Amino acid sequence: xxALLRRDLTLAVRAGGGFGxxxxxxxxxxxxxxxxxGPEAAVLSRIAPGILWVAALLAALLSLDRIFALDxxxxxxxxxxxxxxxxxxxxxxxxxxHWITTGLPLTLAAPALGFLLxxxxxxxxxxxxxxxxxxxxxxxxxxxxxxxxVGLRRxxxxxxxLVLPLYVxxxxxxxxxxxxxxxxxxxxxxxxxxAGITLGSFALLPFAxxxxxxxxxx
Amino acid sequence: xxxxxxxxxxxxxGAPVLSGVSFVVNAGSALVLRGxxxxxxxxxxxxxxGLQPALSGTVDVPEDAVAYASHADGIKAQLxxxxxxxxxxxxxxxxxxxxxxxxxxxxxxxxxxxxxLSAGQKRRLGLARLGVxxxxxxxxxxxxxxxxxxxxxxxxxxxxxxxxxxxxIAVIATHVDLGIDAPELDLTPFRSTAHASGGxxxxxx
Numbered sequence: 001x002x003a004l005l006r007r008d009l010t011l012a013v014r015a016g017g018g019f020g021x022x023x024x025x026x027x028x029x030x031x032x033x034x035x036x037x038g039p040e041a042a043v044l045s046r047i048a049p050g051i052l053w054v055a056a057l058l059a060a061l062l063s064l065d066r067i068f069a070l071d072x073x074x075x076x077x078x079x080x081x082x083x084x085x086x087x088x089x090x091x092x093x094x095x096x097x098h099w100i101t102t103g104l105p106l107t108l109a110a111p112a113l114g115f116l117l118x119x120x121x122x123x124x125x126x127x128x129x130x131x132x133x134x135x136x137x138x139x140x141x142x143x144x145x146x147x148x149x150v151g152l153r154r155x156x157x158x159x160x161x162l163v164l165p166l167y168v169x170x171x172x173x174x175x176x177x178x179x180x181x182x183x184x185x186x187x188x189x190x191x192x193x194x195a196g197i198t199l200g201s202f203a204l205l206p207f208a209x210x211x212x213x214x215x216x217x218x
Numbered sequence: 219x220x221x222x223x224x225x226x227x228x229x230x231x232g233a234p235v236l237s238g239v240s241f242v243v244n245a246g247s248a249l250v251l252r253g254x255x256x257x258x259x260x261x262x263x264x265x266x267x268g269l270q271p272a273l274s275g276t277v278d279v280p281e282d283a284v285a286y287a288s289h290a291d292g293i294k295a296q297l298x299x300x301x302x303x304x305x306x307x308x309x310x311x312x313x314x315x316x317x318x319x320x321x322x323x324x325x326x327x328x329x330x331x332x333x334x335l336s337a338g339q340k341r342r343l344g345l346a347r348l349g350v351x352x353x354x355x356x357x358x359x360x361x362x363x364x365x366x367x368x369x370x371x372x373x374x375x376x377x378x379x380x381x382x383x384x385x386x387i388a389v390i391a392t393h394v395d396l397g398i399d400a401p402e403l404d405l406t407p408f409r410s411t412a413h414a415s416g417g418x419x420x421x422x423x
Contacts, residue, residue, distance in 0.1 A: 002308075003305055003308030003309050004305075004309065007294070007297070007301075007305050010296075010297065010301075011294060011296055011297070014296040014297075015296050071292075073290075074290055074291070074292055074293060074294070075288055075289070075290020075291060075292045076292035076294070078264075078267075078269055078286060078288065078292075079286065079287075079292040079306075079347075080309070081269060082267055082268065082269065082284060082285060082286045083306075083309050083310060083351075084282055084309070084310055084311065085309055217269055217270075218269065218270040218271075
């Protein structure tokens with residue numbers, strides 16, 4: 001399983017754009033928002049938590065269809081399915097690899113972009129914490145969506161429609177944690193909910209995703 | 219160790235294509251599947267490999283001994299030849315034998331990115347995977363596509379001397395003469411005549 005993770009990360013680095021795509025999208029969305037809503041610092045500061053979270057979510061969505069599509073096209077997926085790796089392990093590793101290439105860079109870049117949106121000083125800790133806890137759930141839910149639509153031509157649209165509603169709880173609790181942090185309130189409860197969603201999706205979705213893959217490989 | 223197939227029926231896209239297929243392949247021997255295009259060779263091999271369920275019948279094969287090789291080689295263009303093979307060795311928990319590079323004429327290509335290989339060289343790399351993973355039962359779907367005569371002979375040599383001679387089993391769907399001593403099974407008599415039944419999800423559509 002480590003071999004698979006190492007290979008996926010090597011591919012992401014060598015193919016170029018593996019790390020950069022989501023990050024560039026995140027940056028562009030956050031930079032564009034002040035042009036759209038105007039430069040008043042008070043307004044930006046108030047909407048910053050929501051903007052940062054929505055942008056991070058869309059950036060994660062952008063690279064989801066690549067999770068299984070490339071392995072499906074070159075025939076790696078049936079070979080992995082007949083290998084000693086359990087398919088549940090394969091989907092779990094795929095989710096983790098997606099998080100390392102997308103969620104982790106987004107989390108690390110978010111404070112710099114928060115500065116651009118005049119985010120309250122007290123909210124930075126909560127921004128980092130909520131993204132670190134919440135983005136793994138985005139990757140794992142996305143892996144499930146990608147497994148459902150692998151092999152479909154132009155499956156990306158269908159996958160977005162399937163995955164976005166499942167992202168709603170993560171978005172609500174993630175943005176809420178940052179908003180509370182900005183107001184100086186205690187944000188423990190939304191963070192606990194986020195952690196719960198992440199742990200739950202990592203516990204259950206590898207099984208759902210591998211069942212979907214088995215059907216799609218027939 | 220042997221591969222026993224009893225009264226197997228397989229379906230593609232819900233329609234049965236072959237029924238009543240039975241054969242036994244003993245350790246150290248191979249079976250060549252023959253039949254016109256569309257008869258169901260690929261479907262049969264995928265069913266044997268466990269990638270799709272059979273309509274009926276049983277496939278008796280030792281657990282975790284099966285490898286499948288299809289038209290697509292599962293090669294990553296951004297990895298070198300050695301890295302591609304090392305990945306499959308890691309996944310299967312085997313040590314990559316150095317002889318595999320010689321057996322498939324990949325010695326000069328070790329550090330080349332797989333994306334820069336020709337179609338035939340890619341095919342050789344895809345087949346070399348079989349020499350790395352140490353599986354005893356191989357299901358090969360048209361293994362010689364895009365190989366030249368020399369490479370076909372090389373692959374047949376590997377199959378005979380390194381795989382079958384060590385107690386391996388191979389079921390091969392091919393249209394060319396590999397030059398290995400193996401019985402042939404013509405699939406034409408097994409063509410399914412029964413109308414779609416059981417395998418279809420039409421009722422749910």
